[in-house]
Amino acid sequence: MSKRKTKRELLLEAGLDLFCEKGFEKTTIDDIIARADCGKGTFYRYFDNKDSLYSExxxxxxxxxxxxxxxxxxxxxxxxxxxxxxxxxxxxxxxxxxxxxxxxxxxxxxxxxxxxxxxxxxxxxxxxxxxxxxxxxxxxxxxxxxxxxxxxxxxxxxxxxxxxxxxxxxxxxxxxxxxxxxxxxxxxxxxx
Amino acid sequence: MSKRKTKRELLLEAGLDLFCEKGFEKTTIDDIIARADCGKGTFYRYFDNKDSLYSExxxxxxxxxxxxxxxxxxxxxxxxxxxxxxxxxxxxxxxxxxxxxxxxxxxxxxxxxxxxxxxxxxxxxxxxxxxxxxxxxxxxxxxxxxxxxxxxxxxxxxxxxxxxxxxxxxxxxxxxxxxxxxxxxxxxxxxx
Amino acid sequence: MSKRKTKRELLLEAGLDLFCEKGFEKTTIDDIIARADCGKGTFYRYFDNKDSLYSExxxxxxxxxxxxxxxxxxxxxxxxxxxxxxxxxxxxxxxxxxxxxxxxxxxxxxxxxxxxxxxxxxxxxxxxxxxxxxxxxxxxxxxxxxxxxxxxxxxxxxxxxxxxxxxxxxxxxxxxxxxxxxxxxxxxxxxx
Amino acid sequence: MSKRKTKRELLLEAGLDLFCEKGFEKTTIDDIIARADCGKGTFYRYFDNKDSLYSExxxxxxxxxxxxxxxxxxxxxxxxxxxxxxxxxxxxxxxxxxxxxxxxxxxxxxxxxxxxxxxxxxxxxxxxxxxxxxxxxxxxxxxxxxxxxxxxxxxxxxxxxxxxxxxxxxxxxxxxxxxxxxxxxxxxxxxx
DNA sequence: GATGAATGAGCATTCATTCAT
DNA sequence: CATGAATGAATGCTCATTCAT
CATH class of the missing domain: 1.10.357.10 (Tetracycline Repressor, domain 2)
Known part of the structure; x- marks a missing residue:
């Protein structure tokens, strides 16, 4: 029943956190994947780029x-x-x-x-x-x-x-x- | 009578223009000096970096x-x-x-x-x-x-x-x- | 049998070569990556800067x-x-x-x-x-x-x-x- | 009688000081003229470049x-x-x-x-x-x-x-x- | 699916050198 | 003689993006 968060959700959360903390421009994709604890390839599996994550x-x-x-x-x-x-x-x-x-x-x-x-x-x-x-x-x-x-x-x-x-x-x-x-x-x- | 604008003033104006047009983060120092029509060294003669121009x-x-x-x-x-x-x-x-x-x-x-x-x-x-x-x-x-x-x-x-x-x-x-x-x-x- | 050299090893070798040939200060990171035949990002993946390669x-x-x-x-x-x-x-x-x-x-x-x-x-x-x-x-x-x-x-x-x-x-x-x-x-x- | 030091002598002294303190490569011409308290043009009046001052x-x-x-x-x-x-x-x-x-x-x-x-x-x-x-x-x-x-x-x-x-x-x-x-x-x- | 090594375009910054005053 | 404003080539470093495993 307990829903484990998907990588995609983790990335969205990490992005939101970081955009608020450091601003959109200053946040790097490395920051995001580090906080979401996943690999770089995974980011690009789910999002085209930083802008696309922001749009979501x-x-x-x-x-x-x-x-x-x-x-x-x-x-x-x-x-x-x-x-x-x-x-x-x-x-x-x-x-x-x-x-x-x-x-x-x-x-x-x-x-x-x-x-x-x-x-x-x-x-x-x-x-x-x-x-x-x-x-x-x-x-x-x-x-x-x-x-x-x-x-x-x-x-x-x-x-x-x-x-x-x-x-x-x-x-x-x-x-x-x-x-x-x-x-x-x-x-x-x-x-x- | 009218005093020609100094390089410093040109840089400030160019910075203001560009920050408004493209936003602070997206504006590069190359953009600024290109619009102010001066060399890169000149920028650094008058400002420590982009932030310092912004502060002015x-x-x-x-x-x-x-x-x-x-x-x-x-x-x-x-x-x-x-x-x-x-x-x-x-x-x-x-x-x-x-x-x-x-x-x-x-x-x-x-x-x-x-x-x-x-x-x-x-x-x-x-x-x-x-x-x-x-x-x-x-x-x-x-x-x-x-x-x-x-x-x-x-x-x-x-x-x-x-x-x-x-x-x-x-x-x-x-x-x-x-x-x-x-x-x-x-x-x-x-x-x- | 013989293991192909890793990029990291190639960079260390290239650094050693060049430091000896031209001295530490005169050697640029571009020199090093050119000789090691790899991209700039690769250098910074393995070393913080020239000093850190030297320390190694x-x-x-x-x-x-x-x-x-x-x-x-x-x-x-x-x-x-x-x-x-x-x-x-x-x-x-x-x-x-x-x-x-x-x-x-x-x-x-x-x-x-x-x-x-x-x-x-x-x-x-x-x-x-x-x-x-x-x-x-x-x-x-x-x-x-x-x-x-x-x-x-x-x-x-x-x-x-x-x-x-x-x-x-x-x-x-x-x-x-x-x-x-x-x-x-x-x-x-x-x-x- | 008291011989005031010439700009040239001041530059040589400043160069010697700084080369010893920071090394040759790390010393800039700006450092030298700052310590010798003279303008950049003056340096180039007396020396072709940093190497030539060193040679002296x-x-x-x-x-x-x-x-x-x-x-x-x-x-x-x-x-x-x-x-x-x-x-x-x-x-x-x-x-x-x-x-x-x-x-x-x-x-x-x-x-x-x-x-x-x-x-x-x-x-x-x-x-x-x-x-x-x-x-x-x-x-x-x-x-x-x-x-x-x-x-x-x-x-x-x-x-x-x-x-x-x-x-x-x-x-x-x-x-x-x-x-x-x-x-x-x-x-x-x-x-x- | 998931990963992370490899890449290089792009950007900030430094500094030797020139030259008009 | 002396100056310092102006310059831009050279260099260090970042980071989005790709791709083989």
């Missing part, structure tokens, strides 16, 4: 992202509930699968222009869906007449901020921070 | 950042004015000196933990100053009782979002987007 | 030296027999494994002070043993009361002289030269 | 060597007196002008075969003269019938030994060592 990891992340969004964010939710769910889901996905998520941050900036677009494509539909939620809310009168993309932008931006502050300064975010942030997005900071 | 560029950015914040964000400003100034300044610095700014995004993620902290240090005091602005505004009653760090977080987050959307999807932000975003931060999206 | 050769020499001294110089021998054996062994080791021996002469002078001491350490016990032979001979009355270290010094010095004369002027030493030299050390040049 | 130093040594031998070793001397003078002169030249002398040891081994011969040529006549002294002493009956070259060989060998022991192990030789060594060469170690 990215796909894995995208799948997880989609699952979580589908599970947690529904158009039937109320405004505060939905906004909180969106921010929380983003943060949870990047946190629960933290290294996979951070990997995206670490890597995707340095890709070629075309590759940059391609890497965000699988996620775009879900962001569009969120935009549509707020667009609908405007129509229904629950939300003021602002560009709904900017709401999604603030949610994504807050995610960036919390994760990078955690990553760079070791300052994790608290539930209160999330609540605060949602509250600002909904009601603003100004005393009415 | 980062310092340059930090200096520009400080200048712009000092010039544009003052504690005497009103709430909307200040928030707009903060977001605008962030965006202008990263835009006007766009490539220098993007460079930070592209590179700093893959540094060692200690280097990550070090790279953000020169900017921290200015972020603290912003936080203090909002803390004061809470005391004075102009702002509701939320954690002022989260306001700064949303401003930074929005900056991230606008810039990365521009960089990745070639979708630039408009003055209306800025206005919208400030408005959301101040008054929230919810119709009162 | 030095160890090889030290091992040979120890073997020869153990085989040829015994405390039970008579004075002339022992002195002849010592000089002959020195010369044979440096001659039979001529290039390895000469390698020591060529290289070790330019090392850092600490490295100089370290490089002579593996040989020291054997020189001490020789000194002790003559010290014992003084006690037993066979040898006059001189500092036994100076006898060993003359044997080593004669070895230096014969080898360097051979190396520099292409003038090899003869059995008669050895006999002569031992005779001088034992009985002096002065007609009694 | 070697010539300087050879001149000193000739002066000392002429001053101290005369054919009219008695056997012990002459032998002592020869060994002492060798040692003094290499000691008094220690770094120049050691420089020869350090460097000359690694030269090309032809250069090796050339570098010893200026000294050969003086070694021949010593050989002739002992040859004459054989004819006159003061010395037994051995090959006189081997006597010179032992004197040179002893010099090598004393100097290298000093250089490598920091064990200097004493007047007693010289006396001992001359005594062995003249009368042998064996109790008659």
């Amino acid at each position: 990891l990215e796909n894995e992340f995208n799948t997880l992202f989609r699952q979580e969004v589908n599970k947690n964010c529904h158009s039937g939710m109320g405004l505060r509930q939905y906004t909180t769910a969106a921010l929380t889901t983003f943060l949870r996905v990047f946190r629960q699968y933290q290294r996979l998520g951070m990997l995206r941050f670490i890597r995707e900036q340095s890709l070629e222009p075309d590759a940059r677009k391609a890497s965000i494509n699988p996620i775009m539909p879900y962001l569009m869906e969120m935009r549509d939620y707020f667009a609908t809310a405007i129509t229904s009168g629950a939300v003021r007449n602002i560009n709904p993309e900017n709401v999604v932008g603030l949610i994504i931006g807050a995610t960036h901020f919390f994760l990078l502050r955690d990553f760079k300064l070791n300052l994790p975010y608290s539930p209160k921070d999330i609540e605060d942030t949602v509250d600002i997005i909904l009601n603003g900071v100004a005393r009415p | 560029l980062e310092n340059e950015f930090n200096t520009l950042f400080r200048q712009e914040v000092n010039k544009n964000c003052h504690s005497g400003m009103g709430l909307r004015q200040y928030t707009t100034a903060a977001l605008t300044t962030f965006l202008r610095v990263f835009r006007q000196y766009q490539r220098l700014g993007m460079l930070r995004f592209i590179r700093e993620q893959s540094l060692e933990p200690d280097a990550r902290k070090a790279s953000i240090n020169p900017i921290m005091p200015y972020l603290m100053e912003m936080r203090d602005y909002f803390a004061t505004a809470i005391t004075s009653g102009a702002v509701r009782n939320i954690n002022p760090e989260n306001v700064v977080g949303l401003i930074i987050g929005a900056t991230h979002f606008f810039l990365l959307r521009d960089f990745k999807l070639n979708l630039p932000y408009s003055p209306k987007d800025i206005e919208d975003t400030v408005d959301i931060i101040l008054n929230g999206v919810a119709r009162p | 050769l030095e160890n090889e020499f030290n091992t040979l030296f120890r073997q020869e001294v153990n085989k040829n110089c015994h405390s039970g021998m008579g004075l002339r027999q022992y002195t002849t054996a010592a000089l002959t062994t020195f010369l044979r080791v440096f001659r039979q494994y001529q290039r390895l021996g000469m390698l020591r002469f060529i290289r070790e002078q330019s090392l850092e002070p600490d490295a100089r001491k370290a490089s002579i350490n593996p040989i020291m016990p054997y020189l001490m043993e020789m000194r002790d032979y003559f010290a014992t001979a003084i006690t037993s009355g066979a040898v006059r009361n001189i500092n036994p270290e100076n006898v060993v010094g003359l044997i080593i010095g004669a070895t230096h002289f014969f080898l360097l004369r051979d190396f520099k002027l292409n003038l090899p030493y003869s059995p008669k030269d050895i006999e002569d030299t031992v005779d001088i050390i034992l009985n002096g040049v002065a007609r009694p | 130093l070697e010539n300087e040594f050879n001149t000193l060597f000739r002066q000392e031998v002429n001053k101290n070793c005369h054919s009219g001397m008695g056997l012990r007196q002459y032998t002592t003078a020869a060994l002492t002169t060798f040692l003094r030249v290499f000691r008094q002008y220690q770094r120049l002398g050691m420089l020869r040891f350090i460097r000359e081994q690694s030269l090309e075969p032809d250069a090796r011969k050339a570098s010893i040529n200026p000294i050969m006549p003086y070694l021949m003269e010593m050989r002739d002294y002992f040859a004459t002493a054989i004819t006159s009956g003061a010395v037994r019938n051995i090959n006189p070259e081997n006597v010179v060989g032992l004197i040179i060998g002893a010099t090598h030994f004393f100097l290298l022991r000093d250089f490598k192990l920091n064990l200097p030789y004493s007047p007693k060592d010289i006396e001992d060594t001359v005594d062995i060469i003249l009368n042998g170690v064996a109790r008659p």
Whole structure:
């Protein structure tokens, strides 16, 4: 019953570990096979090269992202509930699968222009869906007449901020921070 | 009158160009000297290695950042004015000196933990100053009782979002987007 | 039957050849791999760098030296027999494994002070043993009361002289030269 | 009256210092001009390259060597007196002008075969003269019938030994060592 | 399937040498 | 006379990739 990890899985894990520790470019295939404890030939049996292993990891992340969004964010939710769910889901996905998520941050900036677009494509539909939620809310009168993309932008931006502050300064975010942030997005900071 | 550019300046410019185009790791010293049109020895006359050239560029950015914040964000400003100034300044610095700014995004993620902290240090005091602005505004009653760090977080987050959307999807932000975003931060999206 | 030489052995041989021909510093890794007829990566698979290949050769020499001294110089021998054996062994080791021996002469002078001491350490016990032979001979009355270290010094010095004369002027030493030299050390040049 | 050192002299001194400290190959022209505190162009004003500076130093040594031998070793001397003078002169030249002398040891081994011969040529006549002294002493009956070259060989060998022991192990030789060594060469170690 | 020896293109770095000022 | 900026050939070293076992 106990499933021994296959060499392929060991390689994927080792790659993820190392990309997060040392960055993609600085990680060598020798590093990966050393940590996965297998031979060089084995790496090339399963992956064409380092990029192809990276792609697998990215796909894995995208799948997880989609699952979580589908599970947690529904158009039937109320405004505060939905906004909180969106921010929380983003943060949870990047946190629960933290290294996979951070990997995206670490890597995707340095890709070629075309590759940059391609890497965000699988996620775009879900962001569009969120935009549509707020667009609908405007129509229904629950939300003021602002560009709904900017709401999604603030949610994504807050995610960036919390994760990078955690990553760079070791300052994790608290539930209160999330609540605060949602509250600002909904009601603003100004005393009415 | 106009002073011909020195080799050192040519190298810095070439480095900046290439780091932005191909990323730091993928840029070779041969690339840099080819674009700066000078010999390999000349590179090593002025810089110890690629990292040292990068550091110079980062310092340059930090200096520009400080200048712009000092010039544009003052504690005497009103709430909307200040928030707009903060977001605008962030965006202008990263835009006007766009490539220098993007460079930070592209590179700093893959540094060692200690280097990550070090790279953000020169900017921290200015972020603290912003936080203090909002803390004061809470005391004075102009702002509701939320954690002022989260306001700064949303401003930074929005900056991230606008810039990365521009960089990745070639979708630039408009003055209306800025206005919208400030408005959301101040008054929230919810119709009162 | 005869085992084909491994790449590692080919590299060691090529290194020895070239160090002797052109000196250590003037020999490049490209030279070595060209002569060993293998790729650059192969060199670095087996050795960290040129110094590490050199160390291997030095160890090889030290091992040979120890073997020869153990085989040829015994405390039970008579004075002339022992002195002849010592000089002959020195010369044979440096001659039979001529290039390895000469390698020591060529290289070790330019090392850092600490490295100089370290490089002579593996040989020291054997020189001490020789000194002790003559010290014992003084006690037993066979040898006059001189500092036994100076006898060993003359044997080593004669070895230096014969080898360097051979190396520099292409003038090899003869059995008669050895006999002569031992005779001088034992009985002096002065007609009694 | 106080003669300020010329740039040329400063360069020669710096070269000598550095060749002794780090070896010829490891010393760069940048090292030399840094220690001589002058510009790169100045080096090339006075010397064609590093080899040419070395040659000057070697010539300087050879001149000193000739002066000392002429001053101290005369054919009219008695056997012990002459032998002592020869060994002492060798040692003094290499000691008094220690770094120049050691420089020869350090460097000359690694030269090309032809250069090796050339570098010893200026000294050969003086070694021949010593050989002739002992040859004459054989004819006159003061010395037994051995090959006189081997006597010179032992004197040179002893010099090598004393100097290298000093250089490598920091064990200097004493007047007693010289006396001992001359005594062995003249009368042998064996109790008659 | 799994391995790791062998490879060489590619990159960083050094340093002797030139030459305009 | 003196300088030092500029140069690029030479060299050390890395690492992705291949392939015979």
